[in-house]
Amino acid sequence: MKGDFELLERDGLARICRLETGHGVVETPALLPVINPNRKLLGATEMRRLFGTQMVITNSYIISRTEGLRERAVREGVHGILGYDGPVMTDSGTFQTHVYSDVSVDPAGIVAFQKSIGSDVATVFDVFSEPDFTREKAAEAVATTSARAAKAASAGGGGSLIAATVQGGIYPDLREQAAREISSTGADYFSIGGVVPLMEGHRFGELADVIVASKKGLAPGRPVHLFGAGHPQMLPLAVLLGCDIFDSASYVKYAYDGRMMFPEGSFNLAEIRHSWCTCPVCTSATADELRGMEADERVLNLAKHNLYTLSSEIARIRQAIHDGSLWNLVESRARGDPQLFDAFARVLSHRRYLERFEPLSRKSGIGFVDSLTASRPDASRFAERAGAVRPGSGDKVAIITGERQYFTHFDSTSRAPDEDAASLTPLGIFPLALTETYPLSQSSYSASVRAAEKPGEYAARFGYSAVRTVEGKWRRNGRQQARESSADQARAVCEYQFGPGAARALLAGRMEYARSRNTGKLRGISSEGRQILFFRTEDGLFSLKFHGGEILHGALPPPAMRVVCLPDAVPFVSSGRSLFTRFVAEADDGILPGNECIVVDGNDTLLAVGRALLRREEMLSFGKGVAVDIREGRNSSLSSQQPEGMK
Template sequence: RLEEINEWRYQSSELFNWTPEEVRALDSKEREKILARHNLEVTQSELARCREAVRNGKIWNLAEERSHCSAQLRDAFLWILEQLDDPDEGPVGMSSMRMISSTNPVRGGGENLVDDIEERPHILHFKSLLAMRWRIPGSWWDESLDVPQRVVIIEGSKPPWRDSSLHTVISCLTDEPRSIVLISTPIGLIPYSMEDVSPWCHIDCSDDVWDLPLDEDEIIQELFELDLSDLPFIRISPGPSPDERIEGSKIIRDWLDRCSIVDKLSVLNGVTPSLGCKITSEMTSRRSKTNRMVNVYSGGVHTISPRLNDGGISLTLEGARMINSEYSSSPLIFGEEFEGDELDHPGLARVMIVDDAIPFVGQGRNVMQGYVLGADPHLIPGQPCLVVDSNGDLVAHGTAITTAREMAYLTKGLAVRVRDGALKDSDV
């Protein structure tokens, strides 16, 4: 209420030269005009903040922050958290599941460790994908094919784990090659192959939090989610890195790198582990100055580029061609019913475009809404996808901006941000 204000809570250009007392002294018409222009400016500023949060993947953080502005907003936000954690049956529960599945599971930048972090949609999405799609390695670094013998849980170390824990991981794998290595984080266990996936590696919290181990009940539950509950587990805190290099460490490091690519293709992009292994069968890589993979080669051909900002992956044109060659049909046209069993690994999502858009998209132009005929339902915004024609032939590849459901209805805006066109050297 204006009568109770001594200083402006929100500044604007309209009120810059006015004090609350001066505004109160104005006649009602002039006061109404000034306050209306002020409210409009503040509203536009808040809308701009929301749009920027959507672009940066921080809208959930902003919603959580704004929920503390009133008791009613907080109650509504907590109700949403309850629905995400345990959805109701019916339309509300369906909307909650769609919210989770339409969220990019990886994020660039840091994430504050707050009470509701594990209920945030992208965290729930990543955990569900991990539980559904992650698999134990098909073979071990020593080329043995035996079943795993144990789970090793690395705890008490901070990211980046490739610096703080790699030597311990290599030592454990040297002692027992058939070990599955997991990392303990404040929001649960993740495979070491996903050690650079954000926000797990960018959780913003005090150093003491990383020293707090998960209790045994939490570990047992996490192992159950990963289908590892039948294996014995040990907990290890990394010590200082040894001065001398462990014998065979390069072979183990190369195997870990391959596991990382296969697991990310499987978990984030739905590629079957067998196809991931095929793509990486003759894998080599180029590293950055910080010892991270920046380019992945298969048989000397550049196929994949790990994304350093969020831990995901991007395909090259050759990688996209390699994966698309494994498909025998095109995506369903919007409105067609899928007949068949739902798969844990349905393959890298594809977007089918109209014939009129092919010459432009094939040269590297973005796919616009309204020019999409169909798309795989497991398409995830922010993750790689293939752009194909009605025969399933590759036209381009890029990053999905919206879900398949949104592509079916939207007529304006960007559908796929194309990374490279597959028809640049053709006459199309």
């Protein structure tokens, strides 16, 4: 259905989503090339063929002010004048007010015009808040913009989605307030506006602050468009912060100026002697040949090169979301540019907000370069949570050190009965039992990443009466390693993953621990003869079995770990089918995307256990898509409840 927006894959706040428009689906992150209706360099259909362009954007203000074009647009629609049957978004003229001050637009009229020419996304005419606006002036821009958005959204879009814009200058509280206001209007599509001067001034740190403040207030279940930020250098960071859609007029502006875009910045064609780009333009003409072309041909070729760069960067970002490595990509790009680096550091200052969306594990490990990497929200949260887990109940502690300490296992035969074991890792001192848990052994570390805490401080923190450090030995073959006991590993991982109360409840019965015959690694855990947990070797965390869910359900009072399902979906969820967002009534705010949860009905009867794909506010905001990937329902067939890891 038009306007449907569904999350398919995510990496923290970054997401791959599917937006349905009246002229087809747009998969985000997406870049919309700007097409000037009066000076078409490349057609939209050709862009789709060459660069995989899905949606384009053109300006309804220019169309409405150009004699002849206006009439044609009314007659043939905006798709007719662009010769394109895919999704088309229109802008309202707001940006023209930023460039030329004497622009007069009738706010209601320009939205009606966009609807009348069949735009798939019609933009409300808003007040561009410049970065140098005083607070009062920025607040005024927000008030006017929100009022117009409310009016346009309540009138409905017909065949068009209504795009409302967040303004508020560089004032984070105004941005957040503006975002809440336009979220409550019922608009279909959100934009973050007024950021072009920040882009042009390379004020990426302030831009990151503006995006974070806006995201805090925006309903998560709608697309977010960062207006005018279509430069490849900024794209990974903006996607990391949760922006889905971008537009670029710069691909053509740069082409007229003889500039070529690259992920690391732009270069002047005049200065290129050794062309390294492998796009079709650059492999069919040398830099000399490009310089020798007639102006029109050169501009066209440079515009194409710029669009190749942009589309390949979008593809690069999508792949990074897919494999959980977008932070790695953003960090590596940031280290090549001082302003981007400042923006990256600024992003890290928002870690409390960002870690709400961070999974406990990813498909990709982390490449730790220095302490800045270690302050990424996923890494710093690991250090905080794992650092709070006491290695055991002993009176003394042995701390294992060594060159490859994070892979080290410890020969437990040398330990006194009341001695616990911890490991000094580059990220801190943690229970030896957490060595296999993400990100410790899945990541790689430069020698400059070093834990700050000293063994003595660690021992004092947990009240150990004695501490000794032991040189660990690293052996490649895991089967020969003496390990932490299964019970200690299960307790430490449970405490880390679910919290101390859950760990106590889960591991209270007559326990059995199964290990893999091939690798020696922990696999299934049973309580009173029934399997409750399954250990995932890839990230060192547990999957919850139905009986484990029953134990947690009995031990933890609501709303802990619960997603509450609406009556209509009870039979489906109970039989093991996915829980879709539109059937979610409520959810625990503590559930992290990717982590385990239990699904109950309105009377808190346990229905199923599974893996949450979304956070609470996302489950309640998205109209479409899966909220919980159900692993086992109470009526799942008996065969699926067989203890798969117990062999």
